[in-house]
Amino acid sequence: MIQAIDRAAGVLHALQGARHLGITELASELGLAPSTVHGIVKSLQAHGLVVKEPGSQRYMLGPTLLKLSNVYLDTHEVRARAMQWTRELARRTGCSIRLGVQLFDEVLVIHHNRRPDGSQQMYETGLSLPSHASALGKVLLAYDLDFADKVLEGALRPLTGDTVTEPTALRKELEGVVSASIATERDEAVLGESAVAAPICDRSGAVVAAVEIVMPTTEYPPSDEVLNDLRQTARTISREVGGSDWPPRPMRID
Amino acid sequence: MIQAIDRAAGVLHALQGARHLGITELASELGLAPSTVHGIVKSLQAHGLVVKEPGSQRYMLGPTLLKLSNVYLDTHEVRARAMQWTRELARRTGCSIRLGVQLFDEVLVIHHNRRPDGSQQMYETGLSLPSHASALGKVLLAYDLDFADKVLEGALRPLTGDTVTEPTALRKELEGVVSASIATERDEAVLGESAVAAPICDRSGAVVAAVEIVMPTTEYPPSDEVLNDLRQTARTISREVGGSDWPPRPMRID
DNA sequence: GAATACTATTCGATATTGTCGAATGGCGTT
DNA sequence: AACGCCATTCGACAATATCGAATAGTATTC
CATH class of the missing domain: 3.30.450.40 (GAF domain)
Known part of the structure; x- marks a missing residue:
């Protein structure tokens, strides 16, 4: 098990639940340092797996998930x-x-x-x-x-x-x-x-x-x-x- | 950017394209060692982001993506x-x-x-x-x-x-x-x-x-x-x- | 506008983790 | 059974992810 990937999945899971979360909230939810969570979120964001909420500091799930899920359904x-x-x-x-x-x-x-x-x-x-x-x-x-x-x-x-x-x-x-x-x-x-x-x-x-x-x-x-x-x-x-x-x-x- | 997360996203992207891939094929596609890819895939699998194809050694995208994308659409x-x-x-x-x-x-x-x-x-x-x-x-x-x-x-x-x-x-x-x-x-x-x-x-x-x-x-x-x-x-x-x-x-x- | 509080982001040292080559195990074909 | 190929395990160690401190950004209040 690769810890960083587990943690990334934890971010996705947290956003699945609460929908919109800031970095500090995510950090608190996951029990990690804010700067660690920031790194994870930025990496997910680069791939469209999370996006920043327009006009705020909070993050939410991103469009890549929809594209991937469409392939899941097709497959x-x-x-x-x-x-x-x-x-x-x-x-x-x-x-x-x-x-x-x-x-x-x-x-x-x-x-x-x-x-x-x-x-x-x-x-x-x-x-x-x-x-x-x-x-x-x-x-x-x-x-x-x-x-x-x-x-x-x-x-x-x-x-x-x-x-x-x-x-x-x-x-x-x-x-x-x-x-x-x-x-x-x-x-x-x-x-x-x-x-x-x-x-x-x-x-x-x-x-x-x-x-x-x-x-x-x-x-x-x-x-x-x-x-x-x-x-x-x-x-x-x-x-x-x-x-x-x-x-x-x-x-x-x- | 967290490399391991980038690489995990690379696996998802490869499966989005080819739909079904074995570990060696994924490794070849990503330019990584098979044992590295195995670790990534197993981590993704633990979270339902990929699944092993029934009755074969190949992997494909998993059900968690559908659940997450439903939240994306709702959000x-x-x-x-x-x-x-x-x-x-x-x-x-x-x-x-x-x-x-x-x-x-x-x-x-x-x-x-x-x-x-x-x-x-x-x-x-x-x-x-x-x-x-x-x-x-x-x-x-x-x-x-x-x-x-x-x-x-x-x-x-x-x-x-x-x-x-x-x-x-x-x-x-x-x-x-x-x-x-x-x-x-x-x-x-x-x-x-x-x-x-x-x-x-x-x-x-x-x-x-x-x-x-x-x-x-x-x-x-x-x-x-x-x-x-x-x-x-x-x-x-x-x-x-x-x-x-x-x-x-x-x-x-x- | 300035001060304050809170959160996000950056930075760098280093402990920890992920990586990869080698070895082993599993599976399918002949 | 033998063989070839692929998946999985293992362990050494280089590389990377982590986290605390510092800095930057944002919102609120006066």
Whole structure:
């Protein structure tokens, strides 16, 4: 591990959280000397990874990140293969669809199809959610035993009054996910919003992503027909990326 | 400048270009020892900035970039303020709209409104274009004299047979941009696609972004009415971010 | 405008870290 | 199994990153 790179990543992470920070604030947050942080920030700035806020002394994340993330999305094979299927799923169900992957202890939305009704909807690609409070995340937890262990040993933060924060209750729920090949979430992340999700596995059998149907809670639970459509979509996408055995089995990756 | 951070950014840049690279390839590309590159890559990997390609020894860009870029987009004040206006512009003109900023010698699309006709369209946020071959980029060049000098001292790469690659011709065109407060592009970036763009300036008078209407070349040139709508939109957005004098003046930033 | 307080930036000595060559391990092909 | 190529580990030490002190810049108050 190269310390200077770790520290640079720490600056990016701090700016991800607080959005705008001055050098002294960053130094305090990272426990480093201001002149050290200044060197790090200037190096990141030279590459467009951070920029100085117009008209102030504070720094924020920079445009190079957007360009790089565009390449990340282009390069992501599961996403590329899933897109046509998620679009069709959105059309057939009339719901918005999310494709998510694990990022540390969270789930990151890497593709989003809006609900086809033409309503104004937030763009969600790049959004991260706590894994325990989203159907996407519960799928990833259910099939990656190390990930589940790690998340369940920390505190499960309540996002709403309905979020499951009791570890034994969540473990039991994850067992049910594997039985049904479907994870559910009702009002746990955002009040009024519920979802169901299914796993996407690759050639090695590992669950590498999940696909989720999001709906207003007034339309929850979805019919068996919708659930089966979701399973079929997940299976189809899995097959496209070499995952021939669906549903997958929970495993330890390393 | 911290060398290790520069080198890490070099790795990200190499992966942005070639998408998938092994350690030896990266080492060759960067002119460093394989063991040095290995250390850099492992440090980036620990933060999710790069990942190992499933089932191979090659590396590619990682999910953290997407999360960070989402924060970048959220933090970008011009973009936040522009969004409602570009949406209205798309609705009124029936065309797709791009909002762009300078990233080194290119223009980076930071917001995109699809054409309202419901047709299938590529998601363009995060896309970068050569500045000389796009209306967005020409606006940025016209108002930032240092940027123009820098781009015009390098070779202007032809993207199509219509791309203006003669420096004196482009300089003359940039003068016309300032006169009209509108830049144009016909088939210069992509055959069959043309565009007009206008500048967005901030409180200091600097042009910090441009807004562009994109249309099929069969619909080019747009009417005066559309051009005035574009100017008005650029002016409105400028005013929202403190740019009270529109149209702006060309300037040197430093 | 001057004084003050706070933050950013520069500078240079030096402790620490990153680098790279050599060795070892891993993987794919024949 | 042998071979070739690439990835990874290891350790010596040169180079670099770090941090404290000094300086410069900025905003606020009187």
